[in-house]
Amino acid sequence: MSDKYRADFPLLAEKMNGLPIAYLDNSATTQKPESVIEAVTEYYRRQNANPHRGAYALSVTATDVYENCRERVTKFLNARRSREIIFTRNTTESLNLLAYSYGLPALKSGDEILISIAEHHSNLVPWQMVAARTGAKLNYIYLEKDGNLCRQDIQDKITTKTKIVAVTQVSNVLGLINDVKAIGERAHAVGAVIIVDGAQSVPHMAVDVQQLDCDFLAFSGHKLLSPMGIGVLYGREKLLEAMPPFLMGGDMIEYVAEQHTDYAELPAKFEAGTQNVGGGLTAAIDYLEEVGFDYIAAREKDLLEYALPKLKELDYVELYGCDSRLDNKTGIISFNVRDVHPHDVSTILDAEGVAVRAGHHCAQPLMRYLGQNATCRASFYFYNTKEDIDRFIAGLKKVREVMRLES
Numbered sequence: 001m002s003d004k005y006r007a008d009f010p011l012l013a014e015k016m017n018g019l020p021i022a023y024l025d026n027s028a029t030t031q032k033p034e035s036v037i038e039a040v041t042e043y044y045r046r047q048n049a050n051p052h053r054g055a056y057a058l059s060v061t062a063t064d065v066y067e068n069c070r071e072r073v074t075k076f077l078n079a080r081r082s083r084e085i086i087f088t089r090n091t092t093e094s095l096n097l098l099a100y101s102y103g104l105p106a107l108k109s110g111d112e113i114l115i116s117i118a119e120h121h122s123n124l125v126p127w128q129m130v131a132a133r134t135g136a137k138l139n140y141i142y143l144e145k146d147g148n149l150c151r152q153d154i155q156d157k158i159t160t161k162t163k164i165v166a167v168t169q170v171s172n173v174l175g176l177i178n179d180v181k182a183i184g185e186r187a188h189a190v191g192a193v194i195i196v197d198g199a200q201s202v203p204h205m206a207v208d209v210q211q212l213d214c215d216f217l218a219f220s221g222h223k224l225l226s227p228m229g230i231g232v233l234y235g236r237e238k239l240l241e242a243m244p245p246f247l248m249g250g251d252m253i254e255y256v257a258e259q260h261t262d263y264a265e266l267p268a269k270f271e272a273g274t275q276n277v278g279g280g281l282t283a284a285i286d287y288l289e290e291v292g293f294d295y296i297a298a299r300e301k302d303l304l305e306y307a308l309p310k311l312k313e314l315d316y317v318e319l320y321g322c323d324s325r326l327d328n329k330t331g332i333i334s335f336n337v338r339d340v341h342p343h344d345v346s347t348i349l350d351a352e353g354v355a356v357r358a359g360h361h362c363a364q365p366l367m368r369y370l371g372q373n374a375t376c377r378a379s380f381y382f383y384n385t386k387e388d389i390d391r392f393i394a395g396l397k398k399v400r401e402v403m404r405l406e407s
Contacts, residue, residue: 005291006383008033019353022388027172027200027332027379028357029222033287036225036280043278051277052251052268062277069282070267076285077217078208079234083266086233086240087275091199092122094218094233095166097270098195099126101243102216103164109135112161114192116141116149116178117369118171121362123197127166141167143369147174147321148328154183162192169201173361173377174321175332177201181212188213193239199223203381204300204330206293209234221281224288230279233270240266247272291382299382300331307333307378307389314396316405320370331380334361337396340403342374348402352395354388 006012009031012021023031043065049056051063067082074082088094103126107113113127117140131138139162141153149167158165165187169180184194193215198207202217203224209217216235222228235243245252245263249272254262263269288296304326311317311333320334337345346358357377360367367373378392 003383003385005033006385008035008287009383010034010037012383016353016355017351022354022384022391024378024380024384024388024392025355025357026381026384027223027361027377029228030203030225030381031383032225032227032280032284035287036227036283039283040227040278040280043280048278050274065282066275066277069279072282072285073232076289077202077232077234078210080210081237084234084237084240086235086267086270088218088231088233088270089229089276090220090222090231091120091197091218092220092231094231095122095195095197096126097233097246098216098218098235099130101246101270102193102239103127103130104133105244107131107134107136107163110161111136111163112139112159113137113164113166114139114141114157114162115166116168117143118147118149118174118176118363118366119166119168120172120197120199121364122199123166123168123195124365127164136163137161140365146323147171147176148324149178149183154186158183158186158190158192160190162187162190164195165192166195166197168197168199169207170204170330170332171321171363171366172200172332173334173363173366173375175200175330175334175379176321176324177205177328177330180214184213184215200330200332203288204293204296215239221279221284224284226281226284227276227279230276230281232281237266240270245269245272249273296382299384300380301326303331303380303384303386303389304329304333306386307380307392310389310393311335311396314393316400317396320372320375331384333378334375335378336372336375337399339405340399342376344403345376345396345399348399349392349395352391352398354392354395356392 049058049062051066187194196214196217198217198219202219221230252272316338318336342358
């Protein structure tokens with residue numbers, strides 16, 4: 001498979017510690033193609049103004065840029081109407097919005113929230129807060145031996161007491177794809193809503209919110225080629241209409257009196273203050289769809305099929321979530337090098353020009369469930385190459401040498 005897209009990413013031509021960059025931390029953030037960088041530059045060079053605020057031509061242009069992006073995201077997710085698309089800073093803010101504006105008003109003592117043990121803290125800590133403040137109970141779906149969500153837990157723990165089910169579509173640690181459509185069907189059968197953390201899925205696969213039949217879905221632009229600072233919350237219009245605003249201030253109001261405020265209609269009700277208008281999300285989606293999700297999936301599978309056998313040949317490397325079938329896995333590999341702290345592994349790889357993540361990956365309950373304090377994580381995207389993986393494997397062998405351990 002060709003590496004035809006790599007040249008579109010300027011940073012990948014730079015060096016790290018004097019060596020070409022093997023960037024394998026795409027789950028944290030992706031690199032940006034030249035077209036996105038140019039779009040952001042063009043906005044701030046020729047179109048910059050505050051949207052929705054002015055009647056002059058430049059402000060109208062900025063408003064068009066902003067609202068055209070909303071239309072682009074609507075089509076990208078196949079939402080029913082653009083009113084269902086709320087712009088936030090990131091997935092974390094989107095999920096907090098739901099916790100405060102949906103969870104707190106909707107839940108009471110005796111109700112239950114169900115999440116998985118594999119959730120990122122962004123889809124865990126807010127629900128702990130909601131449970132603590134409302135008296136609701138927070139329950140967990142645990143894992144099968146291969147790392148996939150326990151089917152029996154899904155069946156048994158979604159009951160008539162369950163009001164919210166919040167799960168990631170793809171684990172940021174294990175890279176495994178959860179069947180959120182089936183989970184949603186089970187949730188809807190008992191009258192619960194299904195909230196999907198799409199941070200690790202939307203950049204890697206086509207996500208159709210109508211086909212998934214989810215009530216809410218959140219993702220971050222920076223994980224799919226856009227700059228940082230813009231995120232998306234999709235929500236069913238009926239649910240969003242009934243929710244109170246999350247942030248108060250400019251642009252989310254219809255009329256303000258001394259003692260009372262009438263809020264604006266959707267989506268403005270949830271978009272207080274100046275947003276990241278020139279964030280390049282439209283250009284990022286355009287580029288991503290030009291590449292195509294079929295290509296992205298095939299590329300990641302190719303890289304996984306190349307990397308995993310090489311890693312399994314290293315008897316000092318312990319893998320997590322790599323026993324599942326590859327068609328149920330995106331390009332994420334979590335691992336540890338026996339007798340070496342993950343931070344030391346990452347530091348030594350960094351000296352070899354290889355960038356991987358080390359730590360708890362904002363998923364401490366999952367780490368404890370796996371019996372680990374931390375892991376290393378290599379995460380691929382379509383611009384990665386087999387040469388990147390070769391350097392990664394060579395770097396792991398170097399770790400043993402530097403730490404003076406027998407291989």
